[in-house]
Amino acid sequence: MDMNLKLKIWRQTNNKSEGHFEMYDVVANEHMSFLEMLDVLNEDLVNQRKQPVAFEHDCREGICGTCSLTINGQPHGPNAGTTACQLHMRFFKDGETITIEPFRAGAFPVVKDLVVDRSALDRVVQAGGFISVNAGQAQDGNAIPIEKERASQSFESAACIGCGACVAACPNGSAMLFTSAKVRHLGLLPQGEVEEEQRVQNMVAQMDKEGFGMCSNIGACEAECPKEIQLYNIAYMNRAYFKAVFSGEE
Amino acid sequence: MNWFIKFLSSSIGRKLIMSLTGLFLILFLTVHLIGNLQLFKDDGGQAFNVYAHFMTSNPLIKFIAYGNYFFILLHAFMGIYIASYNRKAKGQQPAVTNPNVRITWASKNMPILGGLILAFLLMHMGDFWLKMKLGNVNMVSYAGIEGEVKNLYERVAISFKELWVVIVYLVGLVALAFHLNHGFQSAFQTLGINHRKYTPLIKKLGLLYSLIVPIGFALMPIYYYFFR
Ligand code: HEM
Numbered sequence: 001m002d003m004n005l006k007l008k009i010w011r012q013t014n015n016k017s018e019g020h021f022e023m024y025d026v027v028a029n030e031h032m033s034f035l036e037m038l039d040v041l042n043e044d045l046v047n048q049r050k051q052p053v054a055f056e057h058d059c060r061e062g063i064c065g066t067c068s069l070t071i072n073g074q075p076h077g078p079n080a081g082t083t084a085c086q087l088h089m090r091f092f093k094d095g096e097t098i099t100i101e102p103f104r105a106g107a108f109p110v111v112k113d114l115v116v117d118r119s120a121l122d123r124v125v126q127a128g129g130f131i132s133v134n135a136g137q138a139q140d141g142n143a144i145p146i147e148k149e150r151a152s153q154s155f156e157s158a159a160c161i162g163c164g165a166c167v168a169a170c171p172n173g174s175a176m177l178f179t180s181a182k183v184r185h186l187g188l189l190p191q192g193e194v195e196e197e198q199r200v201q202n203m204v205a206q207m208d209k210e211g212f213g214m215c216s217n218i219g220a221c222e223a224e225c226p227k228e229i230q231l232y233n234i235a236y237m238n239r240a241y242f243k244a245v246f247s248g249e250e
Numbered sequence: 251m252n253w254f255i256k257f258l259s260s261s262i263g264r265k266l267i268m269s270l271t272g273l274f275l276i277l278f279l280t281v282h283l284i285g286n287l288q289l290f291k292d293d294g295g296q297a298f299n300v301y302a303h304f305m306t307s308n309p310l311i312k313f314i315a316y317g318n319y320f321f322i323l324l325h326a327f328m329g330i331y332i333a334s335y336n337r338k339a340k341g342q343q344p345a346v347t348n349p350n351v352r353i354t355w356a357s358k359n360m361p362i363l364g365g366l367i368l369a370f371l372l373m374h375m376g377d378f379w380l381k382m383k384l385g386n387v388n389m390v391s392y393a394g395i396e397g398e399v400k401n402l403y404e405r406v407a408i409s410f411k412e413l414w415v416v417i418v419y420l421v422g423l424v425a426l427a428f429h430l431n432h433g434f435q436s437a438f439q440t441l442g443i444n445h446r447k448y449t450p451l452i453k454k455l456g457l458l459y460s461l462i463v464p465i466g467f468a469l470m471p472i473y474y475y476f477f478r
């Protein structure tokens with residue numbers, strides 16, 4: 001079924017200029033994904049020799065964390081556990097007006113239109129979101145035995161795709177959910193555990209340096225996270241941080 | 251000590267200060283409420299005055315009381331600092347408010363609720379504590395008790411006959427109820443205490459606490475205004 005939609009989209013030339021909303025009409029189809037609907041709009045705009053709307057996308061299958069739209073006030077839109085690229089138009093009504101904004105957070109400056117610079121998250125990962133190994137031949141998968149339960153718990157946190165929706169959802173612009181997911185993912189595994197003390201301190205320090213806010217335990221992040229990363233990740237990180245600061249080996 | 255200052259100025263360190271001072275205040279409020287239940291005794295204020303005398307003269311309790319004032323101020327200033335830092339960290343607000351149900355009114359308005367509590371506390375301390383310290387309170391003596399004690403009970407009874415005082419108390423206590431409604435469980439999460447075994451219990455206790463304690467305090471001015 002075809003759908004006639006009104007789009008209220010944030011347009012901004014670059015991070016120095018003031019942005020504003022513009023209205024567009026688009027005819028979409030209920031089977032399209034949200035990004036395909038924007039592709040249709042952009043095709044129309046190009047045909048009219050107008051600037052297409054800049055938005056980020058890559059995998060379009062919910063695994064890369066590149067898409068970053070605030071749709072009607074919600075990062076990644078209305079569906080729980082879904083990225084914007086995996087959101088289908090059937091969840092909207094014919095004739096609806098949809099407001100599309102970039103992810104809003106002080107640490108995510110707008111680059112253009114709906115594109116924001118999320119490299120602050122990369123720097124948080126660079127500060128410690130890794131394990132130090134000599135990368136040689138790929139290791140035998142089961143060289144280090146890990147119980148199934150433990151592997152699954154770690155994997156829950158590893159599901160974070162680093163999209164930054166948690167930061168955009170947070171009224172404080174905090175990146176605690178993202179950072180804690182990395183800390184728990186690595187800390188629960190034997191390969192990552194050895195470096196946990198350094199990791200958690202370095203990552204928290206970088207997170208603070210980037211100007212992310214301080215978590216008020218509101219839980220907006222957990223509700224908007226497309227990978228359903230839970231608040232207990234933050235509790236895990238706080239515990240690891242206290243332990244590292246007060247009883248870490250020097 | 252360098253490491254400790256570095257820790258306290260980190261985001262998690264600051265939140266730890268909020269959590270520990272908040273939990274201390276929760277403990278204090280519990281003791282304060284239980285002690286003040288003596289205001290409901292129909293004995294002309296003897297039990298309450300004797301209790302108040304003990305609380306203001308025992309050196310250990312005096313020490314804890316000054317700690318309490320310090321913690322309130324630390325909690326308030328740190329709370330205001332965090333709130334203003336977070337406003338900047340958020341930057342531009344989205345044009346459409348997030349309809350996310352997890353953003354409760356209380357959790358989003360902790361600094362405003364805290365500000366109301368602080369305003370209330372200033373008025374409350376001015377009315378009782380300051381007047382007591384400045385000696386604007388009559389003395390009484392009771393059989394079987396050595397010397398005179400301050401008649402704080404009389405001061406309470408006079409204050410709670412004023413409608414505006416009762417209203418200020420009720421507003422302050424409603425703010426406290428909302429503040430604790432979010433704050434109680436939040437303090438545990440900040441400490442890293444979150445587990446599916448007991449977090450549901452903590453949340454239930456928090457809800458109960460945030461209702462029982464403010465209602466308990468609210469009954470005092472209401473009782474004195476209407477029934478004394
Ligand atoms: C007796 C009175 C008070 C009690 C029992 C209390 C208790 C609490 C508790 C338990 C928390 C949660 C801490 C955490 O999340 O780790 C909290 C947070 C907070 N309190 Fe209070 N508080 C009181 C008074 C105040 C006052 C006077 C202010 C002054 C402005 C204030 C401002 C705040 C703020 C802004 C937060 C949120 C901090 C954050 O999570 O980012 N509170 N309070």
Ligand code: SF4
Binds near residue numbers: 164
């Ligand atoms: S925690 Fe969730 S919302 Fe935050 S970056 Fe990871 S996947 Fe995105």
Ligand code: FES
Binds near residue numbers: 067
């Ligand atoms: S484009 Fe890769 S997650 Fe949406």
